[in-house]
Amino acid sequence: MADDRDLKAIRTMVEPRLGGAPPDWPTVAARIERKRTAGEAGRWILIPVFAAVILVALGTTVLVLRWYGDSDPGPRGLPRGVAVEPTTSPSAEFRAPADVGPYPDIEAVDPYAMLADLATAAQTSGPITVAPGQLVYRHRVGWVRGSVPAPGATLVQTPTGPVEYQENESWLDPSGMIELPTPEVLASPPPKSDPAATLAAARQNFATNGPSVAQPSPQWAAQLPHDTAELRNLLHPTGQPGSAWGDDHDLFVDVQDFLSNAEPLLTGGTRAALYRLLAELPNLTAARLAIAGQPVVAVRYAGTAVKAGLTTAGTEEILIDPTSGHAVGFGSISGQARYQAVVTWSAVNTLGDRQ
Amino acid sequence: VTVFGTGALGVGNGDLADLYARHAPQLHRYCASRVGSVAAEDLVAETFLAAHANWQAFDSERGTAQAWLFGIATNLVHRRRRDEVRALRALARTGVDPLVEESHAERVIARTDANRLSRLVAAAMARLPDRQRDVLLLFAVAELEYAEIAAALDIPLGSVQSALFRARTRIRAALKETQHG
Numbered sequence: 001m002a003d004d005r006d007l008k009a010i011r012t013m014v015e016p017r018l019g020g021a022p023p024d025w026p027t028v029a030a031r032i033e034r035k036r037t038a039g040e041a042g043r044w045i046l047i048p049v050f051a052a053v054i055l056v057a058l059g060t061t062v063l064v065l066r067w068y069g070d071s072d073p074g075p076r077g078l079p080r081g082v083a084v085e086p087t088t089s090p091s092a093e094f095r096a097p098a099d100v101g102p103y104p105d106i107e108a109v110d111p112y113a114m115l116a117d118l119a120t121a122a123q124t125s126g127p128i129t130v131a132p133g134q135l136v137y138r139h140r141v142g143w144v145r146g147s148v149p150a151p152g153a154t155l156v157q158t159p160t161g162p163v164e165y166q167e168n169e170s171w172l173d174p175s176g177m178i179e180l181p182t183p184e185v186l187a188s189p190p191p192k193s194d195p196a197a198t199l200a201a202a203r204q205n206f207a208t209n210g211p212s213v214a215q216p217s218p219q220w221a222a223q224l225p226h227d228t229a230e231l232r233n234l235l236h237p238t239g240q241p242g243s244a245w246g247d248d249h250d251l252f253v254d255v256q257d258f259l260s261n262a263e264p265l266l267t268g269g270t271r272a273a274l275y276r277l278l279a280e281l282p283n284l285t286a287a288r289l290a291i292a293g294q295p296v297v298a299v300r301y302a303g304t305a306v307k308a309g310l311t312t313a314g315t316e317e318i319l320i321d322p323t324s325g326h327a328v329g330f331g332s333i334s335g336q337a338r339y340q341a342v343v344t345w346s347a348v349n350t351l352g353d354r355q
Numbered sequence: 356v357t358v359f360g361t362g363a364l365g366v367g368n369g370d371l372a373d374l375y376a377r378h379a380p381q382l383h384r385y386c387a388s389r390v391g392s393v394a395a396e397d398l399v400a401e402t403f404l405a406a407h408a409n410w411q412a413f414d415s416e417r418g419t420a421q422a423w424l425f426g427i428a429t430n431l432v433h434r435r436r437r438d439e440v441r442a443l444r445a446l447a448r449t450g451v452d453p454l455v456e457e458s459h460a461e462r463v464i465a466r467t468d469a470n471r472l473s474r475l476v477a478a479a480m481a482r483l484p485d486r487q488r489d490v491l492l493l494f495a496v497a498e499l500e501y502a503e504i505a506a507a508l509d510i511p512l513g514s515v516q517s518a519l520f521r522a523r524t525r526i527r528a529a530l531k532e533t534q535h536g
Contacts, residue, residue, distance in 0.1 A: 006530060010491070012473060021396075025379075
């Protein structure tokens with residue numbers, strides 16, 4: 001409409017309402033902090049129940065959370081009684097307020113020799129068997145640590161929030177690895193999305209475009225190449241717009257994303273080729289450690305990006321079972337938002353089944 | 356709540372302070388246009404509270420952080436829909452906007468032509484369906500692009516264009532009364 005008289009009239013009408021200003025950031029940050037603290041207090045009411053379930057199911061014990069030492073939480077520790085946690089925990093770096101290693105429980109290893117060993121182990125690792133009509137069940141256990149920016153802060157490089165234990169399960173349609181909303185999710189839609197509509201859109205996309213890196217299927221995954229150059233081109237095609245983190249970092253994250261979505265569908269040959277592809281990247285590190293009680297090898301890529309004139313650092317990781325060669329977890333363990341999770345997969349008959 | 360995914364690290368790596376500096380003034384202007392400047396202060400703060408609590412839901416592939424924030428703000432405005440519509444009707448009926456402090460309102464009344472026009476616009480806007488009013492004000496006041504509005508409201512681009520066309524047609528029809536009156 002070339003005639004904007006209506007828009008001008010609207011602006012004239014609302015103009016007298018536009019006085020004032022938003023509250024200053026410290027005021028809002030303080031409200032966020034109060035609400036977050038109140039929310040945590042409420043959440044932890046459920047923890048004793050959760051802990052009891054863990055005790056019965058796993059036959060393990062629970063401990064009061066002590067992130068900064070085995071005997072003395074010290075002045076940097078979380079207040080006592082804030083959280084109860086399974087005995088398992090994320091890796092040591094995750095607990096630290098800053099990247100201050102080295103850590104005695106982490107054994108650094110040669111990443112390239114290790115990836116070669118992992119590729120050998122992966123060669124005989126197959127996909128899970130998903131019969132027609134079955135779903136893929138995914139169970140994730142992990143930790144997150146975020147930031148609540150301090151009043152006046154413009155960029156936070158170190159997480160300031162508490163370490164939170166989280167557990168998550170989902171059921172996926174193997175055709176596209178499309179997450180199916182549970183009845184609970186359908187009953188309480190989040191404010192900005194409609195789970196049923198999201199599911200319909202994902203299915204429509206799969207029907208229109210077929211299986212892909214973003215929406216793999218068992219049949220598609222079974223035919224993936226075992227050649228690193230072909231896999232690189234599939235996951236991170238040449239000429240694809242890159243991020244501020246650079247091509248090597250982007251490729252590592254692409255492999256990480258792909259494994260987090262398609263791992264249970266991959267043949268051993270493809271999985272091994274992905275590890276060989278990772279070994280083509282420079283500046284990798286690797287370490288043997290235990291996460292959630294499980295011995296793993298963490299293969300890591302530390303990158304930096306310059307955004308708005310500020311340098312941000314981040315370390316992405318893929319956790320691999322050294323015996324089976326399966327990728328069993330993922331993480332991002334430096335910078336201002338961290339997570340580390342281990343994942344298990346299985347084929348189940350219906351939504352709600354766990355085995 | 357789970358953040359095991361790319362979304363967890365998406366919203367400017369959680370740098371809410373930076374997001375706030377960039378978007379709070381525009382959000383305040385938009386909220387104030389709908390519920391007045393006093394309530395807008397609360398709405399802006401509530402928007403960032405909700406953003407912080409739900410930042411794992413932010414998907415940068417579906418829209419910008421700005422659009423996401425305006426979507427949250429619009430949802431919050433809906434909780435005050437009655438206040439918004441009541442104020443529009445009052446302005447249409449009396450020429451006095453209850454969402455404007457009195458001294459300013461008096462000044463507005465003095466601007467007779469502008470006031471008459473505002474009364475007509477207010478009456479038309481009070482009659483608009485919620486979605487059309489959302490789209491119209493996100494376009495006219497927040498000055499978002501079609502695609503940003505679609506992302507903010509989580510609706511197709513075509514729905515934005517359709518809603519905007521219908522809303523503007525109604526406002527323009529109302530304004531014709533000023534030419535005939």
